[in-house]
Amino acid sequence: MELLLDRLTKQYGSKIAVDCVSATLKPGVYGLLGANGAGKTTLMRMLCAILESTSGEVLLNGKEITSLGAAYRNVLGYLPQDFGYYPNYTAMEFLMYVAALKGIPKDMAKKRANELLEVVGLSNVANKKVKTFSGGMKQRVGIAQALLNNPGILILDEPTAGLDPKERVRFRNLLSEYAGDKIVILSTHIVSDVEAIADEVLLMKKGKFVLQGTVQKLTEKANGKVWELTVSPSEARKWQARTTVANLRHEGKDMVLRIVSDNMPSKQAVPCEATLEDLYLYYFPTEEGGQ
Numbered sequence: 363m364e365l366l367l368d369r370l371t372k373q374y375g376s377k378i379a380v381d382c383v384s385a386t387l388k389p390g391v392y393g394l395l396g397a398n399g400a401g402k403t404t405l406m407r408m409l410c411a412i413l414e415s416t417s418g419e420v421l422l423n424g425k426e427i428t429s430l431g432a433a434y435r436n437v438l439g440y441l442p443q444d445f446g447y448y449p450n451y452t453a454m455e456f457l458m459y460v461a462a463l464k465g466i467p468k469d470m471a472k473k474r475a476n477e478l479l480e481v482v483g484l485s486n487v488a489n490k491k492v493k494t495f496s497g498g499m500k501q502r503v504g505i506a507q508a509l510l511n512n513p514g515i516l517i518l519d520e521p522t523a524g525l526d527p528k529e530r531v532r533f534r535n536l537l538s539e540y541a542g543d544k545i546v547i548l549s550t551h552i553v554s555d556v557e558a559i560a561d562e563v564l565l566m567k568k569g570k571f572v573l574q575g576t577v578q579k580l581t582e583k584a585n586g587k588v589w590e591l592t593v594s595p596s597e598a599r600k601w602q603a604r605t606t607v608a609n610l611r612h613e614g615k616d617m618v619l620r621i622v623s624d625n626m627p628s629k630q631a632v633p634c635e636a637t638l639e640d641l642y643l644y645y646f647p648t649e650e651g652g653q
């Protein structure tokens with residue numbers, strides 16, 4: 363299976379939200395990272411064929427996805443960023459409803475819904491109304507509905523938002539197990555989730571892919587750019603104003619800063635091992651990065 367993005371572009375008026383993006387996606391987990399407004403949701407909606415591109419196309423095994431119609435929807439699972447729930451449905455009713463929309467036969471749907479509620483840890487509340495659920499529980503219903511048809515292409519827009527640490531780990535494990543021979547694309551702002559499960563990272567900035575590669579390869583790019591520096595609290599403020607400080611913590615009266623910088627920021631700075639988050643900060647040093 364291969365999903366080919368060929369110069370995919372989306373323009374809203376004069377705003378280019380996705381700018382001539384090309385990539386070849388094969389089975390595996392892809393982590394889409396980028397600041398607010400970078401174009402992740404717009405790209406994912408085009409990959410789901412629910413948003414028409416301004417130009418360029420998406421091909422599944424050589425065939426344009428919009429021409430595949432139902433055949434494409436049958437292999438697709440999607441969790442939108444702004445997922446709408448029906449508050450008066452129970453979790454089970456909701457999954458059965460989505461299964462009906464997807465054309466899954468009732469018996470099969472019931473079995474699958476039960477399995478998935480177990481998988482996302484909601485079996486004990488299967489018959490409770492979704493409106494009584496916490497944010498993270500609703501999110502897990504959303505994850506379950508995306509998996510109902512056992513999709514070969516799974517697109518998840520910020521699936522881990524709102525999940526507590528234990529549920530995030532459970533979700534990451536589920537996704538890694540699920541991936542195998544499938545194409546999974548997830549966007550998230552939680553860099554550690556991408557670091558943990560993505561085979562490949564796509565870093566998006568202002569509508570373009572600025573970096574693409576394995577976590578290890580990309581993290582290596584930040585090596586030699588990350589430093590630890592111990593300073594007084596008043597100096598810490600000055601450093602924050604003029605450099606990218608990835609982290610700061612108290613150590614006695616001093617502060618230890620983690621600085622991302624091309625050059626050694628000071629003679630006292632000690633180099634340290636980079637993480638994917640450091641690389642992200644290197645590419646998005648300030649609040650900009652989106653549009």
Ligand SMILES: Nc1ncnc2c1ncn2[C@@H]1O[C@H](COP(=O)(O)OP(=O)(O)OP(=O)(O)O)[C@@H](O)[C@H]1O
Pocket residue numbers: 374377378379396397398399400401402403404405443653
């Ligand atoms: N329907 C629309 N009409 C006009 N502009 C839009 C529309 N949808 C998105 N945009 C713009 O396109 C750009 C990309 O938005 P998009 O929602 O794809 O970003 P994102 O990377 O998903 O951001 P976030 O991390 O906040 O979810 C933004 O500048 C946004 O304002």
Ligand SMILES: [Mg+2]
Pocket residue numbers: 402403404443519
């Ligand atoms: Mg988005």
